[in-house]
Amino acid sequence: MKRRTFLAATATALAVPQILNAADVKIRVGVIGHTGRGNFGHGLDTVWRKIPTTEIVSVADADEGGLANAKKKLEAQNGYADYREMLKSEKLDIVAVCPRHADQHHAMVMAAIDAKVAGIYIEKPFVRTPREADEIVAACKKQNVKLAVAHRNRYHPVIKTIDKFIADGELGNLLEIRGRGKGDRRGGGEDLWVLGSHVLNLVIYFGGEPRTVSAVMLQDGRHVTADDVREGGEGLGPLAGNELHSRFEMSNGKVAYFDSIANDGSGNAGFGLQLIGTKGIINIQCDKNPLAYFAPGNPFQPSKTPRPWIPFSTAGLGKPESMEGIDQFVADHRAAANDLIAAIREDRQPLCGAQQGATIVEMICGVFESHRQGGKTVSFPLVERDNALAKL
Numbered sequence: 001m002k003r004r005t006f007l008a009a010t011a012t013a014l015a016v017p018q019i020l021n022a023a024d025v026k027i028r029v030g031v032i033g034h035t036g037r038g039n040f041g042h043g044l045d046t047v048w049r050k051i052p053t054t055e056i057v058s059v060a061d062a063d064e065g066g067l068a069n070a071k072k073k074l075e076a077q078n079g080y081a082d083y084r085e086m087l088k089s090e091k092l093d094i095v096a097v098c099p100r101h102a103d104q105h106h107a108m109v110m111a112a113i114d115a116k117v118a119g120i121y122i123e124k125p126f127v128r129t130p131r132e133a134d135e136i137v138a139a140c141k142k143q144n145v146k147l148a149v150a151h152r153n154r155y156h157p158v159i160k161t162i163d164k165f166i167a168d169g170e171l172g173n174l175l176e177i178r179g180r181g182k183g184d185r186r187g188g189g190e191d192l193w194v195l196g197s198h199v200l201n202l203v204i205y206f207g208g209e210p211r212t213v214s215a216v217m218l219q220d221g222r223h224v225t226a227d228d229v230r231e232g233g234e235g236l237g238p239l240a241g242n243e244l245h246s247r248f249e250m251s252n253g254k255v256a257y258f259d260s261i262a263n264d265g266s267g268n269a270g271f272g273l274q275l276i277g278t279k280g281i282i283n284i285q286c287d288k289n290p291l292a293y294f295a296p297g298n299p300f301q302p303s304k305t306p307r308p309w310i311p312f313s314t315a316g317l318g319k320p321e322s323m324e325g326i327d328q329f330v331a332d333h334r335a336a337a338n339d340l341i342a343a344i345r346e347d348r349q350p351l352c353g354a355q356q357g358a359t360i361v362e363m364i365c366g367v368f369e370s371h372r373q374g375g376k377t378v379s380f381p382l383v384e385r386d387n388a389l390a391k392l
Contacts, residue, residue, distance in 0.1 A: 026055040030092040032083045032108055035066025038099030041123035044150055045074060045098050047333040060086040087115035097122040103235030106132040113139045118344045120147040124197050126357035128237045130365055131385040133358035140354045148340040148350035149357040151201040155335035157314045158291045172279030177207055177256035180270035187262025188241035192364055196258055198286050199273050200360045201352055207250030213366040214377040215246035226392040238389035246367045289327035
C-alpha cells in the first residue's frame with residue numbers, strides 16, 4: 001500500500017472511536033436536558049438504557065432539581081449543571097441533545113462536535129434557521145460526526161414494505177403527496193414546526209429533495225402581516241398564523257402539499273401524509289400503529305362497493321405483523337438509536353441525518369419566505385438563510 005493511501009485509510013479508521021467497534025465494551029453516552037426549557041424530549045434520554053451496547057455515563061441539566069431527578073432516573077454516574085463542562089470532562093461516544101426548545105440546539109450540537117463525539121441524537125425541530133443548519137452540517141462533515149434527528153417514523157421498518165409495494169406498481173402512477181399537521185390549537189406556523197417537520201421528513205423520502213415552494217399563511221382567515229408575528233413557544237423564533245397552505249415541487253417531479261388549520265375538527269387524525277396514486281391511496285399515520293394503510297381503487301372514481309383500509313406490516317399488505325413489539329421499538333427510539341450506532345460503525349449517514357434535518361428546516365423557512373413575498377414561488381436553496389417572518 002502506498003504511504004498516502006495508508007495514511008488516508010488510517011485517518012478514516014481513527015475517525016470512528018474503537019470502542020464503537022468493540023463488542024465487549026459499552027458505548028459511552030452523555031445526555032443533555034434542561035428542565036423547564038424543553039426537559040428531556042420525548043424519551044431521547046431513556047432509550048440508551050434499552051440498548052444493550054450503550055451505557056449512560058453522565059447527564060447535564062441546568063436545573064438543580066431536574067439534574068438530581070435525571071441522574072437518578074438514568075442511573076448516570078456523573079451529573080453536571082453545565083453541559084459544556086460535561087463535554088470537556090467526559091470522554092463520550094454519543095451525545096443525546098434532548099430539550100424540545102429549539103433555540104438551544106445549535107449551541108449544544110456545536111459543543112458536542114467540538115468535543116469530538118462520534119454521534120449525536122437530537123430532538124426535533126432540528127434547529128431554527130437554515131443558517132444554523134448550515135453551520136452544523138459543515139461541522140459534522142469536517143469532524144465526521146454522525147448526527148441523527150428524532151423523526152421516529154422515518155426509521156419505521158414498514159417504510160420498506162411501502163417502498164416495495166410502490167416499486168411493484170401496486171399504487172399505480174403516484175399523482176401527488178398530501179401532508180397535514182395535527183390541526184389542534186397549534187395549527188398554522190407552530191404545527192408546521194413541531195409536527196409538520198415529521199411529515200416533511202417523509203415527504204422528502206417519497207418525493208426527493210424540494211425544488212420550489214409557494215405558500216400562504218393566514219390569521220383568522222386574513223393574510224398574516226407583521227402585526228401578527230410573535231415569538232413562538234418552545235424557542236422556535238418568530239412565528240405567526242393559525243392556518244397555512246403550502247405547495248412543494250419535488251425532485252422526482254411530483255408535487256407535495258402541506259396544510260394546517262388550527263382546531264380543524266379532525267381529532268388529529270390527519271397527522272401524516274397520503275400518497276395518492278391511480279390505483280389507490282397509501283395513508284401514513286405518524287406515530288400510529290399500524291403506521292400505514294392502503295385504500296384500493298381509483299381515488300377519483302365512485303365505487304359501488306366499500307373500499308377497505310388494508311394495513312401494511314413488515315410482512316406485506318394485509319398480512320399479520322411478524323415483528324413483535326414493533327410499535328414500541330419505533331416509539332421509544334430504539335430503531336433510531338440502533339441506526340445511529342450502525343451509521344457510525346459503517347461510516348454512513350443515519351436514515352435521517354444532518355443534511356435531511358437541514359432540508360426540513362429549509363422547507364419550513366421556505367414557507368415563511370414565500371408568504372413574505374406574497375405567495376411567490378421560491379426556489380431552493382433559499383437565498384434567505386434566517387427566519388423570513390422577522391422581516392415582514
